[in-house]
Amino acid sequence: MREFYQRCASLSPEAALLAVLATRLDGREEIEVHPGDLIEDVCQRLDWRDRADPPSPEVISAWLRRLGFERIGRDAQGVTYTIRWESVWQLDPREVSRDRVDLLNLSGAELLGLLVEEQGAFPAPRLWCPTCHRQEAALLGNWGSGLEVALPCSECGGPTERLNPSWLEKASVRVRGAIRDDRALLPKVKAEWEKLTDGAPWPALQEPFAWFTRVWANATRLRGRPPNPMVCYQLAHAVEALESAGVSQEQIAELFQEPDRERRQALFRRLPDRVHRFLGTDGPGIGVDLPSVNRKRLWEAVQWAHRQWTNPMARLRGERPFQVAGPRRVVAAPPPPTRSSDVPRSCPKCGSRALSAVAEGRLTRMGCSTCGWDAFISSNRAEGQQYTSA
Numbered sequence: 464m465r466e467f468y469q470r471c472a473s474l475s476p477e478a479a480l481l482a483v484l485a486t487r488l489d490g491r492e493e494i495e496v497h498p499g500d501l502i503e504d505v506c507q508r509l510d511w512r513d514r515a516d517p518p519s520p521e522v523i524s525a526w527l528r529r530l531g532f533e534r535i536g537r538d539a540q541g542v543t544y545t546i547r548w549e550s551v552w553q554l555d556p557r558e559v560s561r562d563r564v565d566l567l568n569l570s571g572a573e574l575l576g577l578l579v580e581e582q583g584a585f586p587a588p589r590l591w592c593p594t595c596h597r598q599e600a601a602l603l604g605n606w607g608s609g610l611e612v613a614l615p616c617s618e619c620g621g622p623t624e625r626l627n628p629s630w631l632e633k634a635s636v637r638v639r640g641a642i643r644d645d646r647a648l649l650p651k652v653k654a655e656w657e658k659l660t661d662g663a664p665w666p667a668l669q670e671p672f673a674w675f676t677r678v679w680a681n682a683t684r685l686r687g688r689p690p691n692p693m694v695c696y697q698l699a700h701a702v703e704a705l706e707s708a709g710v711s712q713e714q715i716a717e718l719f720q721e722p723d724r725e726r727r728q729a730l731f732r733r734l735p736d737r738v739h740r741f742l743g744t745d746g747p748g749i750g751v752d753l754p755s756v757n758r759k760r761l762w763e764a765v766q767w768a769h770r771q772w773t774n775p776m777a778r779l780r781g782e783r784p785f786q787v788a789g790p791r792r793v794v795a796a797p798p799p800p801t802r803s804s805d806v807p808r809s810c811p812k813c814g815s816r817a818l819s820a821v822a823e824g825r826l827t828r829m830g831c832s833t834c835g836w837d838a839f840i841s842s843n844r845a846e847g848q849q850y851t852s853a
Contacts, residue, residue, distance in 0.1 A: 468556055472508040473766040474773050475560035476518070479508040480526050482556070484546050493547045497540050498523035530554060562776035565596045567630060569779065571641025572648060574634050576779040578675070579656050583666045591626040592616035599623045635671040642678065646819055649682045652781070658691045681830070692771075697753055698761060699768035708741035710734060715761075722755040 465485045472482035483504040488494055499520040506517050518526075524542060528534070531554075532544050566589070569577065578585050581601075588602040595618050602612060602625075614623050642649050668676050698719070705715050714734065721727040732744065756764065770777045810818060810831040819830045829838050 468551075469508075471556035471560075471769075473510070474556055474770055476505065476509065477526055477530060477559040478556035479505045480523070480530070481551060481554055481559070482508055484551055488546065488548050488551065491548070493545060495535070495543050496546055497543055498527065499541055530559060557773050560770070561774050563595070563597050564775050564779065566591075566598060566626070566634075567596065569634075569637075571637035571639075572645070572781060573776075573779040575638050575641055575648065575652060576781055578634075578638065578672070579652055580778065583668070586631055586669060586672070588628075589626045590614055590623040592619065592621060592623050594619050594621045598626075632671050635674075638672075638675065648781075649678065650685050651783075653679065653682045654685045655692050655783075658693055683830075694754060695764040695768045696771075698756065699765045701753060702761070702765050704742060705738075708738040710738055716758040719753065719756050719761050720758060727755075 468478075468482040468485040472479045480501065483501055484496070486504075487496065497520075501523050502517055502520070505511075505523065506514065511517060520541060524534070524544075527544050531550060532546055535543055535545050537543065564577075566577075584601060584603060590599040590602065590612060591597075592599055595616055597616070597618065599614055599616055600612075600623075615621065616623055665676065665679050667673075702715055705718075706712075718727055718730055721730060732739075767782065770782065808818075
């Protein structure tokens with residue numbers, strides 16, 4: 464059981480704390496701990512050893528109380544808590560890492576993540592628990608317009624009700640504001656969505672999100688190579704299969720560090736016979752189909768995938784496994800050779816002031832995030848104001 468807690472330690476700070484407590488119990492029924500003594504071990508399991516702001520004893524105390532552990536007093540070293548094995552046993556690190564999705568309090572960027580995840584199902588009626596502030600179910604198909612559905616909340620047992628459709632209007636405003644405030648947000652989300660869906664077309668949305676279909680189609684592309692979440696998921700599946708077959712983490716890292724696929728396949732074939740009985744002589748594409756990745760990036764990708772699978776809020780927050788290049792910097796005005804009088808202050812198509820300007824050689828590309836209008840302005844002072852529809 465202790466091994467299970469160690470494997471889940473990277474899911475969240477609470478899961479890392481449970482792993483530390485399970486290790487410290489070491490078969491005993493009960494121990495006493497000081498929050499300050501747990502900081503180093505928690506940071507090690509979260510790979511926070513180089514952080515400038517490690518969690519304080521007060522933060523560790525808050526996590527302990529959130530997990531239900533009792534404060535029993537104070538001594539010369541500080542506050543003490545009683546940790547009982549039966550209490551740790553009852554806590555699933557995957558469950559304590561799962562944040563509640565409160566639709567009414569999501570930010571614009573988080574709502575954008577939910578919209579891209581659900582797509583056409585996003586406007587569907589939702590059964591909402593007003594006590595827990597959580598969604599119990601989404602009513603798709605005929606359920607959305609048929610008889611009233613009576614479904615109790617699975618968390619508190621109380622009655623649920625249909626969420627007021629007006630929340631969609633507020634969500635639309637928040638999403639539009641997030642896209643306007645962060646020009647890199649939509650290109651990042653779109654690039655990752657295209658990687659996951661293999662270029663599937665975006666469905667047309669109805670009001671109040673009809674505007675989003677136009678903005679999505681006109682979103683700029685990321686500079687450089689965009690992140691590929693599917694590779695991280697594939698790496699996590701491969702690592703899980705290898706670990707289930709009894710392959711150590713050192714051997715797994717050695718496999719994926721090998722850039723030559725034939726040599727990687729040869730490394731796999733040299734693993735013990737028990738691995739081949741479990742996965743086959745060549746493995747399920749483990750040695751050939753996946754890219755080479757160094758040890759640090761491999762475990763970052765695996766831990767990221769586990770957090771994505773476990774915690775829906777990790778997906779909505781847009782957590783990414785690696786740092787990637789963003790789109791070209793958006794400047795507030797065209798480059799100096801272009802006269803300020805040549806730059807439109809509002810969109811000539813819809814009148815919106817949500818314009819972006821990006822220099823492209825001797826031209827400046829103007830774009831409207833509201834209606835999708837796109838045009839080039841000449842940067843040559845002698846040529847005057849020239850619009851060229853893109």
